[in-house]
Amino acid sequence: MTRTHLKKLACVLALCASGTASGIDFYNKGNEPGRPFSLAVRAGDYVFVSGQLGTGPNGLVKGFDAQSRQAMDNIAAILKGFHLTMDDVVKCTIMIADMAKWADFNKVYASYFKPERLPARSAMGANGLALGGEVEVECMAYSPRR
Template identity: 75%
Template sequence: MAALYAAPAAQATQFYNKGAEAGLPFSLAVRAGDYIFISGQLGTGPGGLVKGFEAQSKQAMENIAAILKGHNLNMDDVVKCTVMLTDMSKWGDFNRIYTGYFRPERLPARSAMGVSALALGGEVEIECIAYLPRRL
């Protein structure tokens, strides 16, 4: 019976990356156990939101790749993505861009949805989960 009331295991979270811009109320990435959760990425670059759907889609994917690289990971480590589009008629255009970032045999699981609006007036937002097993 004592095992039922054991203290909870220590937190497995190893890092929280603060938002790139001052004052953002979220972490760019959080490691929890063997997974890294990457917050939704818009098509923003140094000058803010880039113009146009294709440019935003590419920039969002580049932002994800940069966050992964910062943790010694790459797109092969992504196991799940969630995509939000403000215009589902651009789904095919998005797929052509998105698949260019993954090897055909390593496409992650994915969900997608149409939304009425995104932060900063973005047209696409992508969040991902990557797998990084602990090394002993």
């Protein structure tokens, strides 16, 4: 076996020994029935949070800033289900329906992180988000299994 194959095998074995039979945990607390995705998935030391829109208990909130805050609040709530916080986020991907609002989103986004602890990030314009949303945010968090 090559060194690369051994590293891959070590990763697979670590996942299998990480707490569930497959090493993967699916989180769906609060997900609406019939949605064909998990709100988050833990695979080994990483938690992948599905893209979150600015939806609250009554559906999509009104206004770009409000949707931005609600999307970030949704991510924080999902992370809490894994006993994580925004401090554990290492990567985010942002989709914005109107890139002219990128600076507005940055103001909201930055308020969720410590200035010295900003995750890696990508942002892109999107032509049409689910439910007519103006912004969608997905994140990846790092949390070594203990």
